Amino acid sequence: MSGKVYLVGAGPGAADLITLRGLRALQRADVVLYDRLIAPELLDEAPPHAERIFVGKAASRHTMPQDAINALLVERARAGQQVVRLKGGDPFVFGRGGEEMLALLEAGVPFEVVPGVSSAIAVPALAGIPVTHRDVASGFAVVAGHETPDKAASSLDWSALARIPTLVVLMARKNIAAICTALLSAGRAPDTPAAAISAGGTPHEQVVAATLATLAQAVEAADMPTPMLVIVGEVVHLMPSCATNRFSR
Missing domain, CATH: 3.30.950.10 (Tetrapyrrole methylase, C-terminal domain)
Incomplete structure (x- = not known):
């Protein structure tokens, strides 16, 4: 199977505010790169084999630089994995989803944007x-x-x-x-x-x-x-x- 990246908005706060499309992408994931503000129980929706990688950011404290996150998305998709980039709220509302989309476009990696509740x-x-x-x-x-x-x-x-x-x-x-x-x-x-x-x-x-x-x-x-x-x-x-x-x- 060819790899693909899903830029998924998890919605605000409660886990059940994620969209159905976002949940389905999460349930098919091979790897999940997730942010600080998502509901932790959402990670349980990923398959047991899925790798879970925390890449959250807080003010002046970044677990992983944005360039490194972009590179990891490209690397895992090129390896044939289904990659979910799980973000709080909506990925394109101050979530750096636009930066990640441009990196994927430049790399020629297939992706899908799954809007979230902002x-x-x-x-x-x-x-x-x-x-x-x-x-x-x-x-x-x-x-x-x-x-x-x-x-x-x-x-x-x-x-x-x-x-x-x-x-x-x-x-x-x-x-x-x-x-x-x-x-x-x-x-x-x-x-x-x-x-x-x-x-x-x-x-x-x-x-x-x-x-x-x-x-x-x-x-x-x-x-x-x-x-x-x-x-x-x-x-x-x-x-x-x-x-x-x-x-x-």
Whole structure:
């Protein structure tokens, strides 16, 4: 059998949020390269003979450099193996799936992208926050809370982002204060509803609701761990715990 790579999104948090197509690819795998944020029980879905290789990343701590991961995907597929690259959320939403796809294309290795449920939408939804609502938010944006360390300056236009009804910031924990300050400096109202969600979709989930002006302080007071996302906008008031403030400030 010829080898092939499957770039699979495992979804956020709970194991049963993976797609059926992703699960089927996992159940046929010869080798699984998996990330830090996947549900551990998903690895039990791979066949007993499948090799499981941890290639997870955390801030400033990479088990394996990205170039080495790319090379391993190519090597194993060329050896005739069915390779699953298992990533939290969706592989193309801040998951470096695009980099891996380009490496596979350059190497001429067959691959398939299996989209996953992105944490950008699912984690707020699991907390009861829709990213859009026709009464208060007709659009949303998703950005990263930190960028490549070697960038001289941020590529994000905070003035433009401050005008979008709902803003979701992934990987927000480290720079939470700077993110809030940037939005406030760009003109977003201090009393804009905001929430931080840590370990969304898992039994360890924590949710803190506040305003844009007070969110960073609330996150620090709660000592919220990573992974954490921030959602800013009137939709936060739709969360069940904020229901008494719905559509108001």
